[in-house]
Amino acid sequence: MTTLVRPALSLIVLMTLITGAVYPLVVTGVAQVAFPEQANGSLLRDDSGQVRGSRLLAQPFSGAGWFQPRPSAADYATVSSGASNLAPSNPALAKRVGEQAQALYVPAQGPVPLALLTTSGSGLDPHLPPAAVAYQLARVAAARQLPLPALQALVEQSTLHPLVGPPVVNILALNAALDQLAPASK
Amino acid sequence: MHSYDYALLLAFFALVLLPAPWLGRFYYKVMEGQRTWLSPLLGPVERGCYRLAGVDPATEQSWKTYALALLAFNLAGFGLLFAVLLLQGHLPLNPQHLPGQEWSLAFNTAVSFMTNTNWQSYSGEASLSYLSQMLGLTVQNFVSAATGLAVLVALCRGIARRSASTLGNFWVDMTRATLYGLLPLCLLLALLLVWQGVPQTFTDYVHALTLQGADQVIPLGPAASQIAIKQLGTNGGGFFGVNSAHPFENPSAWSNLFEVASIILIPVALVFTFGHYVKDLRQSRAIIACMLALFVIGGATALWSEYQPNPTLNSPLVEQTAPLEGKESRFGTTASVLWSVTTTAASNGSVNNMHDSLNPLSGMVALVNMMVGEVIFGGVGAGLYGMLLNVLIAVFLAGLMIGRTPEYLGKKLQAREVQLLVATLLVMPVGVLVLGALATSLPGPAAAVSNPGPHGFSQLLYAYTSASANNGSAFAGLGANTTFHNLMIGLGMLIGRFGYILPVLALAGSLALKKSAPVGQNSFPTHGPLFVTLLLVTILLIGGLTFLPALALGPVAEYLSLGL
Numbered sequence: 001m002t003t004l005v006r007p008a009l010s011l012i013v014l015m016t017l018i019t020g021a022v023y024p025l026v027v028t029g030v031a032q033v034a035f036p037e038q039a040n041g042s043l044l045r046d047d048s049g050q051v052r053g054s055r056l057l058a059q060p061f062s063g064a065g066w067f068q069p070r071p072s073a074a075d076y077a078t079v080s081s082g083a084s085n086l087a088p089s090n091p092a093l094a095k096r097v098g099e100q101a102q103a104l105y106v107p108a109q110g111p112v113p114l115a116l117l118t119t120s121g122s123g124l125d126p127h128l129p130p131a132a133v134a135y136q137l138a139r140v141a142a143a144r145q146l147p148l149p150a151l152q153a154l155v156e157q158s159t160l161h162p163l164v165g166p167p168v169v170n171i172l173a174l175n176a177a178l179d180q181l182a183p184a185s186k
Numbered sequence: 187m188h189s190y191d192y193a194l195l196l197a198f199f200a201l202v203l204l205p206a207p208w209l210g211r212f213y214y215k216v217m218e219g220q221r222t223w224l225s226p227l228l229g230p231v232e233r234g235c236y237r238l239a240g241v242d243p244a245t246e247q248s249w250k251t252y253a254l255a256l257l258a259f260n261l262a263g264f265g266l267l268f269a270v271l272l273l274q275g276h277l278p279l280n281p282q283h284l285p286g287q288e289w290s291l292a293f294n295t296a297v298s299f300m301t302n303t304n305w306q307s308y309s310g311e312a313s314l315s316y317l318s319q320m321l322g323l324t325v326q327n328f329v330s331a332a333t334g335l336a337v338l339v340a341l342c343r344g345i346a347r348r349s350a351s352t353l354g355n356f357w358v359d360m361t362r363a364t365l366y367g368l369l370p371l372c373l374l375l376a377l378l379l380v381w382q383g384v385p386q387t388f389t390d391y392v393h394a395l396t397l398q399g400a401d402q403v404i405p406l407g408p409a410a411s412q413i414a415i416k417q418l419g420t421n422g423g424g425f426f427g428v429n430s431a432h433p434f435e436n437p438s439a440w441s442n443l444f445e446v447a448s449i450i451l452i453p454v455a456l457v458f459t460f461g462h463y464v465k466d467l468r469q470s471r472a473i474i475a476c477m478l479a480l481f482v483i484g485g486a487t488a489l490w491s492e493y494q495p496n497p498t499l500n501s502p503l504v505e506q507t508a509p510l511e512g513k514e515s516r517f518g519t520t521a522s523v524l525w526s527v528t529t530t531a532a533s534n535g536s537v538n539n540m541h542d543s544l545n546p547l548s549g550m551v552a553l554v555n556m557m558v559g560e561v562i563f564g565g566v567g568a569g570l571y572g573m574l575l576n577v578l579i580a581v582f583l584a585g586l587m588i589g590r591t592p593e594y595l596g597k598k599l600q601a602r603e604v605q606l607l608v609a610t611l612l613v614m615p616v617g618v619l620v621l622g623a624l625a626t627s628l629p630g631p632a633a634a635v636s637n638p639g640p641h642g643f644s645q646l647l648y649a650y651t652s653a654s655a656n657n658g659s660a661f662a663g664l665g666a667n668t669t670f671h672n673l674m675i676g677l678g679m680l681i682g683r684f685g686y687i688l689p690v691l692a693l694a695g696s697l698a699l700k701k702s703a704p705v706g707q708n709s710f711p712t713h714g715p716l717f718v719t720l721l722l723v724t725i726l727l728i729g730g731l732t733f734l735p736a737l738a739l740g741p742v743a744e745y746l747s748l749g750l
Contacts, residue, residue, distance in 0.1 A: 004254055004255055004258040006239065006240050007239045007241050007255070007259075007357045008255070008258040008259045008261070008262045010238055010239035010240070011235065011239050011241075011259060011357060011360070011361065012262040012325075012329070014235050014238060014239065015325055015328065015329050015361075015364060016266070016321055016325045018231070018364070018365070018369075019324060019325050019328040019329070019364065019369065019415075020320050020321040020322075020325040021320070021321065023324070023369060023372070023411060024320050024324065024386075024408045024411040026373070027376045027377065027408070027410060027411040028386050028387065028408060028411070030377060031376075031377065031380040031386040031387075031410065032386070032387070034377070034380075034381075035377075035380045035381050038380055038381065038382070038383045038384070038385070039380050039385060039386045039387055039410075040385065040387050040389070040406070041385045041387070041392060041404050041406050041434070042383050042437075043392065043394070043404070044394075050395055051392055051393070051394040051395070052394055052395055052396065052397055053394045053396055053397065053402060054392075054404050054434075055383075056383055056433040056434055056437050057402075057404065057434070058433075059396040059397060059398070059400075059402065060396075060398070060400070061397070061398060062398065063398075066397075070515060076402075078403050079311050079312050079391070079403055079405055080311050080312035080313075080426075080427040081309070081311065081427050081428045081432055082309075082428065083431070083540040083542075083543075083662065084511065084512065084540075084543070085512070085542035085543065085636060085637075085661070085663030086511060086512075086542070086543055086637065086663070087543065087637040087639075087641035087644075087663075087744070088498065088509060088511070088543065088544075088545055089498065089546070089637070089638075089640075089641050089744050089747060089748055090637045090638060090641065091498075091638070093496075093498070093499075093511060094498040094499055097499050097504060098499075098501060098503075098504075101503040101504045102503065105503045110505075111501075111502060111503055111504055111505045111506070112503060112504060114499075114504065114505045114507050114509070115510055115515055117504060118509070118511040118512075118513075119511060119512070120431070120510075120512070120514050120515070121428055121512045121513055121514050121537075121539045121540050122431040122433060122514060124432065124433055125433070125514045125515050125516075126433055127514075127515040127516050128515055129515055129518075132515075162190070162439035163190060163193055163439075164190060164193050164194040164197055164439050164440065164443050165190055165194065165438070165439020165440075165442065165443075165516055165517060165518065165521060166188070166190060166439075166515070166516070166517075168516050172397070176397060179397065
């Protein structure tokens with residue numbers, strides 16, 4: 001048995017040093033030099049240097065003058081993130097979606113896009129499909145007293161078109177740009 | 187489906203299939219100690235490891251010594267991880283001052299990562315220190331995958347060698363698999379992921395003032411390095427609680443493509459490694475064809491199912507499109523389904539959408555992928571040794587049909603081999619049906635379900651299937667962090683891991699001893715379409731006969747009740 005104990009113990013220690021210490025440290029070193037912005041959480045700062053969030057994490061918005069992100073089952077908690085885990089057959093899902101649809105429905109614009117009625121997997125989805133942004137355009141334009149074409153242009157600028165995924169708009173970036181264009185009344 | 191959906195599917199298959207022949211040959215050369223372009227860099231490290239551990243790389247082991255070495259190494263790894271998790275409150279690199287895990291949770295977590303399952307009854311950002319994630323979990327992510335690869339090459343040698351009493355050296359195989367097989371690819375993937383937005387830092391969590399003036403804590407950490415190995419090593423344990431649905435873990439459509447392709451990159455390549463061992467790449471192509479057929483059948487079913495709108499949401503106020511509950515906007519339906527199918531076909535278990543909220547038949551495809559024993563590409567090493575067991579069973583059945591002693595690649599299958607094969611057939615039924623029935627029939631454990639009706643049963647069925655198949659994904663609404671489930675799911679993971687590894691090594695030892703009969707005209711060819719079909723039917727029949735009643739009570743009943 002002693003012929004097994006020494007290799008077992010020394011190899012677990014050696015592997016711990018190589019894969020648990022050297023490897024993450026090398027990745028950190030290279031990442032901090034090559035991609036410091038992303039490696040530190042894609043932080044969004046204002047002019048005074050104050051951190052206002054991360055471009056990758058959704059924030060809650062209340063008020064007609066802001067674009068609303070996907071609903072969050074964990075109320076946009078970051079520690080810890082969470083999902084509803086509601087089954088399609090769970091009556092609680094139909095009830096919640098129905099209530100949310102009542103609140104958001106604009107007869108002139110047709111049925112409410114599903115992205116605005118369903119919670120995301122992470123509860124922190126920073127994006128919306130363009131159609132779900134378009135559904136909110138008239139409301140935001142009216143609240144900010146902005147001409148609709150100006151707002152449409154802003155949304156189009158913020159739309160990403162990856163080749164291997166659906167087009168999306170980053171809602172936090174859009175709201176930050178919106179606040180530069182026409183600050184919300186405090 | 188839009189053009190970007192087809193582009194994603196095309197890119198995915200290209201990324202996993204095109205490098206496979208080259209990568210498979212690379213793994214063969216590495217595991218046989220031949221020189222590769224990485225040798226000048228990693229050779230000194232490898233030799234240093236052997237010197238410090240007192241290992242002579244030229245000494246070979248019998249199957250029993252090989253198995254004992256594997257068990258000793260896994261036990262040492264379990265002990266170290268269990269201690270780190272219990273004691274993390276007293277250890278450094280813990281900027282959030284998180285306390286140690288409760289003992290049954292620490293047991294569950296340590297077993298989970300040692301067995302390459304990565305079932306998680308905790309949420310990483312809220313309960314694990316940077317030290318636990320790095321020195322504890324990342325290490326087991328590497329060495330559990332390396333253990334799987336070692337068992338696979340031992341079986342390959344058992345089939346390829348003639349009248350041999352040894353299978354190789356576990357210490358050498360594990361070290362080579364980690365250093366050459368996993369580390370270089372992980373470095374590459376980790377940096378690709380940071381480029382796309384995955385954090386990699388040791389600083390504290392950041393406090394932000396949101397645009398509307400509220401306080402927000404931004405969790406950070408050395409995430410990219412761990413996510414790379416959790417994908418490439420078919421581990422699947424997320425750095426953050428919601429796994430690859432988290433925008434920090436999987437920030438864009440591109441990071442999603444890299445991560446989902448990484449799940450089966452190595453398992454596909456290893457099928458070619460097997461072909462090099464037995465010096466017959468036609469065998470590899472036949473096995474790949476069978477795996478691809480099962481993958482495409484499951485994938486197409488799940489895609490069709492997941493594009494159906496949920497009938498319970500039917501209302502003039504609600505847009506009637508493919509369900510989005512539990513899915514991220516940047517992935518949409520196709521990328522979510524592709525991930526779900528891939529992660530359950532391989533024993534990865536990471537998720538980019540919440541499987542609990544999948545339509546019933548898409549959830550059932552995920553279940554079936556695991557129930558057939560994680561052989562559709564499967565885990566690193568584990569997938570192919572599982573598939574080779576099915577190949578031997580199919581050969582045995584063919585032998586019964588034509589009335590000859592069954593043989594595979596010149597090796598006769600006799601009573602001992604068939605007994606060992608049957609032992610492995612019992613693993614999934616015991617883990618899923620016996621433990622699952624216990625969890626379902628006891629009132630305390632059964633109360634962990636969070637959805638009413640048949641789906642509640644599916645949640646428990648999924649948990650015990652995922653554990654026994656060493657997958658690790660979940661119908662995550664299940665409140666599994668109880669002493670009962672932590673211990674029983676832990677037991678399921680141990681049965682699912684070692685219930686295969688030990689018979690496979692015994693089988694390898696037994697096959698290695700045999701002489702090789704010349705493959706004559708009367709041998710049943712194991713590379714043509716006829717054999718691929720027989721293999722496919724064997725896999726589906728064994729899985730189907732065992733699990734059909736359970737599936738009928740869960741996802742099928744939910745599907746019928748929804749009237750989809």
